[in-house]
Amino acid sequence: MSLVMWLRTGLLMALLTGLLMAIGYLFGGPNVAFLMFIFSLVFNFITYWYSDRIVLGWYRARVVDEHEAPELYAVVRKLAGNAGLPVPKVAIIPTETPNAFATGRDPKHSVVAVTTGLLRLLNRDELEGVIGHELTHIKNRDMLIGTFAAAMAGAIVQLAYWARWIAIFGGFGGDRDDSSNVLTAILVAILAPIAAMLIQAAVSRSREFLADEGGARISGKPHALASALMKIENAVRYRPMREGNPATAHMFIINPFRGMSLASLFSTHPPTEARIERLRKIAEEMGIYF
Structure with missing residues (x-):
């Protein structure tokens, strides 16, 4: 892993650890904050090896x-060869919402995941464009920080959810009154999802533009990738993903949670129209015209 990637990952770990400690402090003071610190160290280790x-x-x-x-x-297999990458594992997600993402800590331990809806929606050329996009994320080593952000943000949201109900039905200590517990629970219930969305913003939107360009060149079919993006965008608009965790939105080729409350207020991807326009310019550079 490059020095820049180590720095980015380290900064993200520090940010997430701070968020967990803040949640712990709100509910139980310094002792619970310290427990959250220990939890984050263990979780960081587990996430690095098993985030995929x-x-x-x-x-x-x-x-x-x-x-x-x-x-x-x-x-x-074909596109991994074009990209000079080892062939990743392939996973299928059982949902009709068309989408795809890549995960894993490095190219030798990577997985490309696609939904059943994607396989039904796209033709062969469009599928190649999408797979090329995901392989570019693998080649650029975007997956570790993206997967890590998703796993840790999901943990923060889940801990806040548990803490909210514990606070409402009893609290975190006998020396705190009920009104204080309820107020703390409300604050965490509001702030934790926002924090998770901000973590997604730490994963630069520019990485999607780079992955689009890489996908176009690896597949040799920028027009097909543009067509796939538009198809997925339109499908997600009418059939957003209902399962899963919005903290993982940045991992997908198109945000699958469009229209879902907070998820719709935080943009994790560049506008699809802008991505398609960039692909048009890349196609012209390659001597291909839409």
Whole structure:
């Protein structure tokens, strides 16, 4: 991993640790804040080694072999060769909302996950464009910080959810009155999801533009990737993802939680129209015209 990536990951770990400690302090003072610090150290270690399994588990994604998904594997194998990457594992997410993401701590331990809805919606050329996009994330080593942000943000939201109900039905200590507990619970219930969204913003939107360009060049089909983005955008608008965690929105090629309360107020991706316009310019550079 490059020095820049280590610095980015380290900064994100420090930020998330601080958020967890702040939640602990709000509910139980210094002692609980210290417990959150210990928890974050353990969770950081687990997330580094197993973040891909954590995120795949959230979406009930199943890793498949070449016999189960021969056409998908053929696309992944071909484009991984074009990109000079080892062939990643392939996982399928059982949802009709079309989308895809890449996860894993490095190219040798990477997974490309696609939904059943994506496989039904896209043709072969469009699928190649999407897979090329995800392989670019792998090549640029975007997955670790993206997956780490998703796992830790999800943990923050879940802890806040548990803490809210504990505070309402009893609290975190006998020396705090009920009104104080309820007020703290309300604050955390509001601030924790916002914090999770801000964590997504730490993952630069410019990485999506770079992944689009890489996907266009790896597949050689910028027009197909543009078509895929528009299809996915339109499908998500009418069929947003209902399961999963909005803290993972930045991992997907298109935000799958469009229209869902807070998730719709925080942009984790550049506008699709701007991405398509960039792909048009890339196509012209490649001597391909839409």
